[in-house]
Amino acid sequence: MALTSLEAVRGAWLLDPEDLPEDSVLQGLIGRAERLLRGLSPSLGDRAARDPDLADRVQDVVVAMVLRVVSNPEGVRSTSETTGPLTTSVTYGGADPGQLFVTDTEKDLLGIRRGRRRQAAFSVSMRPRR
Numbered sequence: 379m380a381l382t383s384l385e386a387v388r389g390a391w392l393l394d395p396e397d398l399p400e401d402s403v404l405q406g407l408i409g410r411a412e413r414l415l416r417g418l419s420p421s422l423g424d425r426a427a428r429d430p431d432l433a434d435r436v437q438d439v440v441v442a443m444v445l446r447v448v449s450n451p452e453g454v455r456s457t458s459e460t461t462g463p464l465t466t467s468v469t470y471g472g473a474d475p476g477q478l479f480v481t482d483t484e485k486d487l488l489g490i491r492r493g494r495r496r497q498a499a500f501s502v503s504m505r506p507r508r
Contacts, residue, residue: 382411382412384408386437386441387441387444398448407448410478411439411440411478412440414478414480436488443479444478446478
């Protein structure tokens with residue numbers, strides 16, 4: 379698909395540019411994000427090639443996906459710190475912290491169907507045969 383550039387990711391980063399990982403890491407994350415989107419909607423690349431607005435939305439979503447990972451690479455879900463009498467707590471894991479994921483709102487923006495698809499294997503027709 380290759381609809382997202384390193385410059386788009388770097389341009390969206392609001393903090394110190396030195397905090398971003400090197401280009402090869404960012405390019406790897408961009409590739410993974412675009413492959414994840416293609417897995418959810420195999421026609422997304424073709425649709426984006428025909429629709430410049432959709433292409434812009436794909437880029438926005440990929441940038442958001444990459445920046446979520448870059449801003450939370452350890453996968454920290456929550457932290458807590460108290461000074462007296464010294465309490466520190468870090469919670470890891472949960473619903474996708476530190477991982478590439480697409481939100482439901484982003485799926486809607488890209489026209490990707492949400493929810494479970496109807497299972498076709500092992501389905502039985504309830505209509506009588508004629």
